[in-house]
Structures are given as structure tokens and as C-alpha cells.
Amino acid sequence: MSITIGVDIGGSHISSAAINGNDFVIIPQTYFSGPVDSKASKEVIIKKWAEIINQTIVAVHKHSEYSSNDKIGIAFSMPGPFQYESGIAMFEGNDKYESLYNVCVSEELIKYLSTKNVSFRFLNDASCFGVGGCLGENTLEANKVIAITLGTGFGAAFLDDKLPVTQGDNVPHNGCLWDKTFKDDIADSYFSTRWFLNEYEKITGKKLTDGVKEIASIENFSTAKIFDDFANNLSEFxxxxxxxxDADVLIIGGNIAKSHRLFLSKLKDNLKNNNLDLAISIVENTEQTSILGSSYLYNEVFWERIKTELPYF
Structure with missing residues (x-):
């Protein structure tokens, strides 16, 4: 019997869990998470990743029917730039994990794992979130899905029947939105935490440090205007x-999505006013959804469809 472990790599954390492939839910007591210093050395980062994954390996053998002889498939929800087919990190000039530049993650990681009977597969983190949003408890009756994550950065994925689409006339280049032009800048500057902090300081003259959650908790005219402006900008973009x-569903995740009560109604109204009546799904647990999505790489039918088109960026 094979075991699938999904891993979500964030800018300052790693999360890991074993997945039940029959109904795509996390196996109880196998989820672990921990902070990671993305500016640390290669060895420190890889050892921390292995530490969390090893906790899941131990737990899955303890709390499920899997034995220590079963092969483990480890699937990564990995931010770019990354060579997803070869597993080589290309982090450079983006202020995170730069010590892993040109490092083959699977070759380094296996040195520190508690078992060597493993295989590795990788997919872009935004794509994993999108796939995960269509699985398990989040199962959607939709063919075409746009999934976005709103947090420290602006992630996006376009999916057709769960398959990430990165090229073609109907999607932006690489299936990414963060780097596309919006107003006087790029989209990432408008649909991320720093936009909220900058707007709040611009309106009130005060600096906040606790992100969108802090702004959402204040609830006055100034913060209401910020969320309205955000909804107007997001819909326009x-x-x-x-x-x-021709999307059927828009899936929204990331930390900013947790404040959806302050912008979702406006966003829906704006879309309807433009004759767009697509469903909107809010996913509040982005990490676990990304873990589920990464695990789908070990669905062999899905893997056969996607493996020759893994993005190289």
C-alpha cells in the first residue's frame, strides 16, 4: 500500500500531512507545521523541512493501517521560481530560500528523512491551492476554476477539469496574475497585505504591524473604505x-480571505453588474487546502495528464 504525504512550503513555514486518497481528507493526527527561516543556510532549511515531514511519517505509521514497508509519495506545494519537473529550486532575487538556488530538493531532503523508501513530486503552490479547492469537502461542480490567494503575495491558478492551465489565448502568460499590470503598478502591489497597510497609513497617518486582521478589527469609516476600494480594484482587475x-467558479484563499465579510458582498455586486454570475468559494484554511491539492499529484490519471506540462518557472 502506498502513502501520500502533502507538503505546503510557505515563505516562513512548512506544513505536512498524510492524505487519505479515497476521499481526499487529511488523516487525523498526521498534520504538523512549523516556522522556517527562509534566509537560513541550505542545511538549516532542508533539515527543518525534514523534521516536520518526519513527524508526519511517524504519525501515519502510528495512527493508520500503513506499515513502515509501504512506499511514501511526498508531494510538494512549492512557490516559484522552481523547476517542477526536476525538483530544482531557482529562488534568486526574491528574498526567500535563496540558499537553495540550483539545489535539487529531493536529493538533499532524502538525506534527512527517516525512510528512504520515498518518491517526490512538485507543483506550483497556487496550482495546488486551486486543485485542493476542488477536492474533498471543497468539491465543486465546475469545469473552469480561477483560484487566487490573497496574502503577503498574490497567487493565482487557472484550472480546467482540475488541470492547471498555464498557456493559451484564454489565460495570462504562465497562468500567473501577480506580475500583470494594474493601474500604475503590478497586481501584486494591489492585492497583498502591504497594500492594506499602505492604504491605512495613507488615510489615517498611523502605521500598523499586524496586517489585514488588525485593520479588519477596527471597523470604522476609514477601514470600510479600504475594503470597498480593495473589492473595486479586485473586480476591475x-x-x-x-x-x-469563461470561469464557472472563483476560489479565494489566503489570510486576506479571512476578512471576506468586509469585501465579498461588494465584489459579488461588481461582478454581477458586469454580467458575471459565477460562484465564489471562500477557503479559510489555505495551507491544508494546498496540502490536499499537492497530494493529487499521486492520482496517476491526473499525473499522466500534467507531468509533461509542469511549469518551468
Missing amino acids: LIPFIKDF
């Missing part, structure tokens, strides 16, 4: 992409 892709 997304509408052309939604129309081009």
Missing part, C-alpha cells in the same frame, strides 16, 4: 480574465 477563461 479580474473581470477581463474571468471573461477570457
Whole structure:
């Protein structure tokens, strides 16, 4: 029997869990998470990743029917830039994990894992979130899905029947949105935590440090205006992409999504006013959803469809 472990790599954390492949839910007591210093040395980062994954390996043998002789498939939800087919990190000039530049993650990681009977597969983190949003408890009756994550950065994925689409006339280049032009800058500057902090300081003259959660807790005219402006900007930016892709569903995750009560209604109204009546699904646990999505790489039918088209960025 094979075991699948999904791993979500964030800018400052790693999360790991074993997945039940029959119904795509996390096996109880196998989820572990921990902080990672993304500016540390290669050895420190890889050892920390292995530490968390090893906790899941021990737990899955303890709390499930799997034995220590079963092969383990480890699937990564990995941010770019990354060579997803070869497993080589290309982090450079983006202020995170730069010590892993040109490092083959699977070759280094296996040195520190508690078992060597493993295989590795990798997919972009935004794509994993999108796939995970269509699985398990989040199962959606939709063919075409746009998934976005709103947090320290702006992630996006376009999926057709769960398959990430990165090229074609109906999707932006590489299936990414963060680097696309919006107003006087790029989208990442408008749909991330720093935009909220900058807007709050601009309106009130005060600096906040606890992100969007802190702004959401204040609830006055100034913060209401910030969330309204955010909803207006987001709808204005997304509408052309939604129309081009003919999306059925928009999935929204990331820390900013936890404050959806302050912007979702406005966003829906704006989309309807542009004759777009697509469903919107809010996912509050982005990490676990990404873990589920990564585990789908060990669905062999899905893997056969995607492995020759893994993005190289």
C-alpha cells in the first residue's frame, strides 16, 4: 500500500500531512507545521523541512493501517521560481530560500528523512491551492476554476477539469496574475497585505504591524473604505480574465480571505453588474487546502495528464 504525504512550503513555514486518497481528507493526527527561516543556510532549511515531514511519517505509521514497508509519495506545494519537473529550486532575487538556488530538493531532503523508501513530486503552490479547492469537502461542480490567494503575495491558478492551465489565448502568460499590470503598478502591489497597510497609513497617518486582521478589527469609516476600494480594484482587475477563461467558479484563499465579510458582498455586486454570475468559494484554511491539492499529484490519471506540462518557472 502506498502513502501520500502533502507538503505546503510557505515563505516562513512548512506544513505536512498524510492524505487519505479515497476521499481526499487529511488523516487525523498526521498534520504538523512549523516556522522556517527562509534566509537560513541550505542545511538549516532542508533539515527543518525534514523534521516536520518526519513527524508526519511517524504519525501515519502510528495512527493508520500503513506499515513502515509501504512506499511514501511526498508531494510538494512549492512557490516559484522552481523547476517542477526536476525538483530544482531557482529562488534568486526574491528574498526567500535563496540558499537553495540550483539545489535539487529531493536529493538533499532524502538525506534527512527517516525512510528512504520515498518518491517526490512538485507543483506550483497556487496550482495546488486551486486543485485542493476542488477536492474533498471543497468539491465543486465546475469545469473552469480561477483560484487566487490573497496574502503577503498574490497567487493565482487557472484550472480546467482540475488541470492547471498555464498557456493559451484564454489565460495570462504562465497562468500567473501577480506580475500583470494594474493601474500604475503590478497586481501584486494591489492585492497583498502591504497594500492594506499602505492604504491605512495613507488615510489615517498611523502605521500598523499586524496586517489585514488588525485593520479588519477596527471597523470604522476609514477601514470600510479600504475594503470597498480593495473589492473595486479586485473586480476591475479580474473581470477581463474571468471573461477570457469563461470561469464557472472563483476560489479565494489566503489570510486576506479571512476578512471576506468586509469585501465579498461588494465584489459579488461588481461582478454581477458586469454580467458575471459565477460562484465564489471562500477557503479559510489555505495551507491544508494546498496540502490536499499537492497530494493529487499521486492520482496517476491526473499525473499522466500534467507531468509533461509542469511549469518551468
